[in-house]
Amino acid sequence: MSNALDKMTAHFRNKISGEMQLVKVPEWDIEIYFKNSNTLQEESKLIELAQKGKTIEALVETLIVKSRDKDGKKLFKAADKPVFMNEIDPSVLIRVVGEMNAVTEDTNVEIAEKN
Numbered sequence: 857m858s859n860a861l862d863k864m865t866a867h868f869r870n871k872i873s874g875e876m877q878l879v880k881v882p883e884w885d886i887e888i889y890f891k892n893s894n895t896l897q898e899e900s901k902l903i904e905l906a907q908k909g910k911t912i913e914a915l916v917e918t919l920i921v922k923s924r925d926k927d928g929k930k931l932f933k934a935a936d937k938p939v940f941m942n943e944i945d946p947s948v949l950i951r952v953v954g955e956m957n958a959v960t961e962d963t964n965v966e967i968a969e970k971n
Contacts, residue, residue: 912941922956
């Protein structure tokens with residue numbers, strides 16, 4: 857790897873290894889931990905959904921991708937998406953993802969939705 861790539865990957869490793877944030881969800885009786893950063897691959901999927909006008913699916917993807925337990929283990933799998941889309945209170949999901957995004961730097965999804 858070049859010196860520039862080493863610096864770039866070190867920056868991202870530092871960013872994703874930082875302190876997790878917390879959203880308390882009393883309606884679901886859970887605490888969701890998350891990091892402020894996504895990989896470019898994760899962001900790509902979120903941007904694609906937003907650009908196709910699938911904002912709710914982008915919110916669900918955000919929750920699936922970002923949600924962790926206190927030890928950093930993922931809470932949900934991609935296979936859980938149908939349950940989120942059909943069996944979860946949308947107002948709670950929207951609020952939780954909104955809280956996650958409020959403490960996160962401007963996400964590319966928000967940027968894509970503006971364009």
